[in-house]
Amino acid sequence: DVKVTQSSRYLVKRTGEKVFLECVQDMDHENMFWYRQDPGLGLRLIYFSYDVKMKEKGDIPEGYSVSREKKERFSLILESASTNQTSMYLCASGTPGQASYEQYFGPGTRLTVT
Amino acid sequence: AQTVTQSQPEMSVQEAETVTLSCTYDTSESDYYLFWYKQPPSRQMILVIRQEAYKQQNATENRFSVNFQKAAKSFSLKISDSQLGDAAMYFCAYGQMNRDDKIIFGKGTRLHILP
Numbered sequence: 703d704v705k706v707t708q709s710s711r712y713l714v715k716r717t718g719e720k721v722f723l724e725c726v727q728d729m730d731h732e733n734m735f736w737y738r739q740d741p742g743l744g745l746r747l748i749y750f751s752y753d754v755k756m757k758e759k760g761d762i763p764e765g766y767s768v769s770r771e772k773k774e775r776f777s778l779i780l781e782s783a784s785t786n787q788t789s790m791y792l793c794a795s796g797t798p799g800q801a802s803y804e805q806y807f808g809p810g811t812r813l814t815v816t
Numbered sequence: 817a818q819t820v821t822q823s824q825p826e827m828s829v830q831e832a833e834t835v836t837l838s839c840t841y842d843t844s845e846s847d848y849y850l851f852w853y854k855q856p857p858s859r860q861m862i863l864v865i866r867q868e869a870y871k872q873q874n875a876t877e878n879r880f881s882v883n884f885q886k887a888a889k890s891f892s893l894k895i896s897d898s899q900l901g902d903a904a905m906y907f908c909a910y911g912q913m914n915r916d917d918k919i920i921f922g923k924g925t926r927l928h929i930l931p
Contacts, residue, residue: 750918
């Protein structure tokens with residue numbers, strides 16, 4: 703079974719703190735994604751990566767950065783957390799061009815910034 | 817730009833009954849994928865069903881089936897014999913057949929199952 707894990711299920715941080723959210727996948731997927739999920743807004747893509755050290759901006763990259771030093775690991779970084787970044791963060795992975803064309807999701811990290 | 821619209825924020829259905837969740841999308845492409853994802857409360861998002869746009873036959877997975885109307889850009893999900901475990905947020909999604917593998921999600925429909 704494909705497994706996508708995220709470093710924390712729940713996280714509480716203070717405004718201005720630097721926050722790291724980590725995601726690890728065990729299926730050798732090339733692509734990895736970070737989404738933000740808010741009620742009434744669905745899933746919005748923050749950043750994605752299609753290879754090690756490669757990154758592409760999604761729809762809402764402002765206030766976030768990412769790092770992908772190894773194929774299996776994709777980190778989301780909040781350089782200076784703000785209250786409007788309180789949200790559920792979902793990581794996903796997948797392999798492009800496969801017939802299955804499926805993204806596999808992690809359990810999510812619920813981040814609260816106070 | 818492609819968009820996905822789910823017009824029903826919430827729905828309820830009696831256990832064992834059938835329910836249909838609506839989804840429309842907009843694209844100028846001819847080759848693409850459509851998906852329904854399920855997110856149970858406090859659990860991981862999983863793929864329920866997938867439809868390739870070039871296939872005319874509607875996809876079916878056990879009690880889940882879709883009604884894919886390509887010309888109308890409509891992609892509804894039918895759940896037959898609803899079970900308590902079907903209670904979840906359901907997301908309709910659109911994907912292009914290219915390298916970046918990005919998927920565009922609708923805003924979701926929360927489905928309640930009434931015992």
